[in-house]
Amino acid sequence: MYTLTGLKLKNPTILAAGVLGTTGASLCRVAREGGAGAVVTKSIGPAPKTGHSNPSMVRLDCGFLNAMGLPNPSYPGFLQELEFAKNNSSVPVIASIFGGNPAEFAEVAEGLLSANPDAFELNVSCPHAEGYGAAVGSNPCLVEAVTAAVKDVVNVPVWVKLTPNVADIRSIGTAAESGGADAVVAINTLKGMAIDIESGYPVLGNRSGGLSGKAVKPVAVKCVYDLYTALEIPVIGVGGISSWEDAVEMIMAGAAAVQVGSAVYDRVDIFSEIGAGIEAFLERKGYSDIKKIIGLAHEMV
């Protein structure tokens, strides 16, 4: 058993937001069959949104590009899904939420409280939703205010998911910490684009989107490495993790736990595989505890 911001996880792997998190049943499936230590929902906002037109996700040689556009049924529409996930999964369920300002974030958090999420993850990092996500998350003052507003209305841990599309992610992490965040999650996708050369059309319905998967792992490792030095609160690493080796690397950069997103493309049970791989690695190397390797890379040079 592993403790993260007070939550008990059977292993340090967590389903990332926006992936298999639209319904309560699929969240439960990732916990049950996938072996995730915790699951994060799709990002939920104040009003129903259908998202961008398709194509909304394509696979590239080096990763995935997506521009979903925060589709969600709004917090009243999502309550029954969150309740189902809470009642039927044995792992912590974290509600990912978004809004355009501190008041909207607080409204959504309060609106979901009756379903008893184990924590909230604030999406201030989606790179392709106008007025939301990274539009909020690239402004340190706004990140601090949003975090403080949610902390004011909930009594469960609050994580803040950061965008790498900023000059210095540490300043945003520090703002979240000042606002009272219990942890930060790094990173969300990197801005990206693909063009169909036969027609000249941008491939994504939204024209541009966010890059995830293998290509972003080195960027995520660097962001986690930098945040680990700058912050007192735990850093949860996410970005391009598809194997236990990737997870160990992220943990050595300073991650207290890892989230996995695009890699469910290959197999839903990737969480069990990564969790078991980490355990076997710790045993082989003689580490008594995962804590012995969190931020290990900082001690080496």
Next chain:
Amino acid sequence: MLPLNATITQITEESPMVRTFFFDPGFEGLEPGQFVMVWIRGVDEIPMGLSRNNSITVQKVGEATSKLFELKEGDSFGLRGPFGKGFTLPVKGEKILVIAGGVGAAPLSPYAEAAFVAGAEVHTILGARSTGDLLFEGRFDALGKVSVSTDDGSKGVKGFVTDILKSLDVAAYDRIAVCGPEIMMSSVFRLLEERHVLEKAEFSLHRYFKCGIGVCGACCIDQSGLRVCKDGPVFTGVQLIGSELGKYSRDASGRRVKI
């Protein structure tokens, strides 16, 4: 995989609202029942069942399909796939029942043909609103027995595919493949459930697809959480016991919508 450029080689008018678009290049090694994502550039990308390894058969229902209907031979669209899990092919000597309603005949016709080639005995129940809407009757006719139902009684039995199904000894078939409007599929499901033959049946579901490749989770069905785009679109009857089939689906925002 970025969308490949598919050139329309031929357009066949199947009925006033249904057209088949043949395209080049086609797909080799197709599993009947798999689907493709058809990108009508600048408009939308929609999932479509393949009616052959080089054709899609489309009903005009919304903005994207209307734009598709404006395309001419020589024009092109983007195509990704084939994706998902198709129907299980029978082995030689098996008796199969194919139940097709409306454009549900599109993915079932290559399945019935592959089953015939494999040496199965094929019986098709083909349903539509009226005679003019019966899809691929000739293709099914070439494979074995075809029982027809039309809502208006203009051909075959007046009524639904289930009216024919009720009169059959379903236990005599080794496999049952179903595709059509969800109301029809759920009626068939209930009938097969009552007759205790769900383990022989496979259903091809439609749900709103966002990513189409199994990552986003927009098409997951209750209570299993299985993804229609990747774990399906073809599911066994047993996988659908107690599911949302025939009750509700979800729209693009994830809200439940009654069937």
